[in-house]
Structures are given as structure tokens and as C-alpha cells.
Amino acid sequence: MDDPIGSHPTRGEQLDILASIVADNAAPEDRILDFGCGTGYVAKLIFDKRSDLRFTGVDLKPESLEAAVENLAPHGDRFDGFAGNLESLDEIGIPDGPYRFAMTALTFHDLPDDAKQGVISFAADRLTPDGYFLLYDRLRLTEAGTFPLQRSIWARIEREFGRGMRTAEDFDQYEADIAPNNRPGRLSDYAKWFADAGLVMQILHLHGNVALIGGVKSG
Numbered sequence: 001m002d003d004p005i006g007s008h009p010t011r012g013e014q015l016d017i018l019a020s021i022v023a024d025n026a027a028p029e030d031r032i033l034d035f036g037c038g039t040g041y042v043a044k045l046i047f048d049k050r051s052d053l054r055f056t057g058v059d060l061k062p063e064s065l066e067a068a069v070e071n072l073a074p075h076g077d078r079f080d081g082f083a084g085n086l087e088s089l090d091e092i093g094i095p096d097g098p099y100r101f102a103m104t105a106l107t108f109h110d111l112p113d114d115a116k117q118g119v120i121s122f123a124a125d126r127l128t129p130d131g132y133f134l135l136y137d138r139l140r141l142t143e144a145g146t147f148p149l150q151r152s153i154w155a156r157i158e159r160e161f162g163r164g165m166r167t168a169e170d171f172d173q174y175e176a177d178i179a180p181n182n183r184p185g186r187l188s189d190y191a192k193w194f195a196d197a198g199l200v201m202q203i204l205h206l207h208g209n210v211a212l213i214g215g216v217k218s219g
């Protein structure tokens with residue numbers, strides 16, 4: 001299965017890191033819940049490393065879930081897809097789990113902030129006591145003063161990988177580009193939302209402003 005978002009220059013390595021984290025730390029038959037699973041690419045990466053796990057995927061688009069079922073056919077009885085809007089989580093009918101891992105990859109920038117917070121809280125409530133929440137997405141840039149430094153990182157990524165990131169000429173243009181399908185969360189908001197959900201968080205991997213964040217139940 002080809003990566004449906006293959007043009008993203010740093011995604012391949014970071015998703016392999018995410019899949020490796022799950023594969024290395026899951027116990028047999030552990031359940032994984034993926035918010036915004038798309039066509040099942042991340043599930044496939046995980047199943048390729050661990051075929052003994054169980055995966056529940058949620059996505060807005062029924063046609064993506066149908067593609068996921070097809071792409072994950074060798075693991076058919078281990079994948080369940082649920083169609084619905086993450087902005088109305090309680091209407092989707094997601095099984096309560098509990099889940100050893102809840103995760104979301106490159107989906108939060110599509111959600112308004114209250115829905116981002118809702119997913120984190122919903123996930124935390126359905127994790128096993130030793131469960132983890134993994135969040136992979138771009139972080140919102142908040143400082144006009146350091147924007148030229150970030151642009152330098154993007155330029156280097158383009159030179160190194162031969163493919164560019166979504167970028168902007170200056171901070172005003174960056175802010176003007178924020179839209180319903182491009183509203184990455186701020187790190188400071190994530191810190192608050194994780195804490196409110198009873199999770200402590202740690203950045204596990206960072207490439208430019210694209211972060212893999214891990215959360216675990218506090219106390």
C-alpha cells in the first residue's frame with residue numbers, strides 16, 4: 001500500500017517511529033483506537049510489525065473506511081471501522097475498549113480546538129490504566145520573531161528531501177493561511193488539554209514543527 005500522503009517529506013520516518021513505538025510496547029491482543037484513520041495506512045504499518053493486535057479506526061469518510069477494509073484485508077477480523085465526525089464523538093458509537101493505545105495522525109489540524117480537546121479527553125477515558133495516547137501532527141507556530149528561523153528549517157527540508165512543506169513567506173501570511181483544514185494546535189494548548197484529561201505529555205519526536213507527542217495517565 002502506498003502512502004496516501006506521500007508528498008509529506010518527513011511523514012514516512014515519523015510514522016515508522018509511531019508504528020515502532022506501538023509494536024515494541026503492545027502486549028498480544030492489545031486494542032488500538034485511531035481517530036482519523038483514513039485508508040488504514042498507519043494501521044498497515046503497525047500490522048506489518050505486529051499482526052496480533054486489534055485496531056479500531058474512525059473516519060469522517062465512509063469511502064476511506066471501505067478502502068481501509070480492502071487495504072487491511074489480510075488482517076480483516078482485527079480491524080473495525082466506524083464512520084462519523086470527531087466533532088460529535090458520542091454519536092459515532094465507538095466501542096468503549098478499553099484501548100492500550102489511542103492515536104491520531106495528521107488529523108487534528110482539520111479539527112476546531114474544542115474538538116481536539118474532546119478527542120483527547122474521550123481517548124483518555126477509554127485507555128487502560130497503562131495505556132498511551134499518541135498525537136502526531138503539525139504544531140501551530142505562534143511567534144512572528146522566530147518565523148524566519150522556521151522558514152530556514154523548511155528550506156533545508158526541501159533541499160534534503162526534494163519535497164517542500166506547507167509554508168508561507170512571512171508570519172502574517174502564515175496566519176492568513178489558517179483555515180478549517182489547516183488549524184494546527186498550539187503546544188501550550190496541548191499541554192493544558194492533556195493535563196485536563198488526566199494525562200502527562202512528552203514530545204517523543206520532533207521534525208521542524210511536526211511533532212509526535214505521547215501521553216500517559218498521570219499519578
Ligand SMILES: C[S@@+](CC[C@H](N)C(=O)[O-])C[C@H]1O[C@@H](n2cnc3c(N)ncnc32)[C@H](O)[C@@H]1O
Binds near residue numbers: 005035087
Ligand atoms: C491527512 S488524513 C490522515 C489519514 C491517516 N491518519 C494517515 O496518516 O494516513 C486526515 C484524515 O482525517 C479525517 N478527518 C478529518 N476531519 C475529520 C472529522 N471531523 N471527523 C473524522 N475524521 C476526520 C479525514 O477524512 C482524513 O482521512
